[in-house]
Amino acid sequence: MPLTDAKIRNTKPGEKPIKLTDAAGLYMEVRPTGAKLWRYRYRIAGKENVFAAGEYAQAPSGETEDQADLRRQSGKLTLAEAKRKRHEWRALVKQGIHPAHHRKAERLANHAKNANTFEAVAREWIAKKKPGWTAYYLRQVERFLESDVFPYVGNLPIRNVTAAHLLEIMRRVEGRGAETMAVLLRQWASAIFRYAVATLRADSDPAAALKGAIHRPKVKHHKPLSRDQIADFVKALESYGGYRTTVIALRLMLLTFVRTVELRAAQWEEIDLERAEWRIPAERMKKREPHLVPLSQQAVELLEELHTFTGGRAFLFPNYRNPKTCMTPTTLNRALERMGFNGKDSIGFSAHGFRATASTILNEMGYRPDVIERQLAHAERNKVRASYNQAEYLEERRAMMQQWADLTDELAKGDSKVKPIKRELA
Secondary structure, eight states: OOOOHHHHHHOOOOSSOEEEEOSTTEEEEEOTTSOEEEEEEEEETTEEEEEEEEEEOOOOTTOOHHHHHHHHHTTEEOHHHHHHHHHHHHHHHHTTOOHHHHHHHHHHHHHHHHHTBHHHHHHHHHHHHGGGSOHHHHHHHHHHHHHHTHHHHTTSBGGGOOHHHHHHHHHHHHHTTOHHHHHHHHHHHHHHHHHHHHTTSOSOOGGGGGTTSSOOOOOOOOOOOOHHHHHHHHHHHHTOOSOHHHHHHHHHHHHHOOOHHHHHTOBGGGEETTTTEEEEOGGGSTTSSOEEEEOOHHHHHHHHHHHHHHTTSSBSSBOSSOTTSBOOTHHHHHHHHHTTSSSTTSOOOOTTHHHHHHHHHHHHHTOOHHHHHHHTTOOOSSHHHHHHHHHHTHHHHHHHHHHHHHHHHHHHTTOOOOOOOOGGGO
């Protein structure tokens, strides 16, 4: 007689296991412990076998399909599910396949599939790449993948992620006005797929087909200051009412024209005031090469003053709220905004524009482009030549940095005449 839920519920455990038979090899074993377990008896090659199919579960009222899937994955089957599964087990037996072997193979396949989800492969790719990335770039990649990509395709096996999935993500990001980020997400996804192909976990790169799907906005180059605006900037800085450390940071940006992140994250161990040098380690540079900044006398004086404020900290410019971290990216631009150089109804100057300012005027002054490019830490493609030029240009760069500092002082005083560079340095 076929089993019913009522019969299963009403069967109490005894001193020995109790067998409740259904049909076609399916039965339930009620253990003395009270456990109710599904069993399936079958024959392969004339030999009888018993498959331990799982535990009995009553169908909970209001159970969602997702909840039912999780319950079945844990090995708990209702009476109706066990009867449906019996048809699958019989079909396997007819093919000479043991249901237990099939279940083990499925579990291994699912485990491999879960280990090769898009998110799992992406995080593996990040781990491989991050030694060559700056901390800022690493945070950028992780943050945008976690917010814009993983919630939608992170749990999918990477082989199941299609160009349509990625295009939908890119258009969603484009829709909020972040076209550049949409383009970057495509590039990162493409790199992840290429890594998956190289490690035999994907067959192709669907992101490659989406190149050009999002229009990259025209690059807005950082606007430089004119000579008159440099004078206005120095004067505005002298009367700025904010933190003195912020004033020093902006003045050093003008004098050294390093990248903003290089200044914000600078540490005192990098500074040699006696030699008037600032040596930035490779791991903090965009091009991952160490960079030497000769310091003018004006820069040294500012650093000596700054040391009285933050010399006891690791960073030259620690974050006021969390001194163990450095100044935030917005601090300098907010100060420029308050001074009238950034933001709405301003000249549109940002902290990164000090580099364009110095480059423009130093070229006008007659310094060799190679020397200026070296001081801007623009990478030299030829590594041998790069090493040679770094040593060759050092004295010329020292003189250039001092003349640049002197010029900014003269402009602030109203003297717009530019002294020619010394011939022996040209």
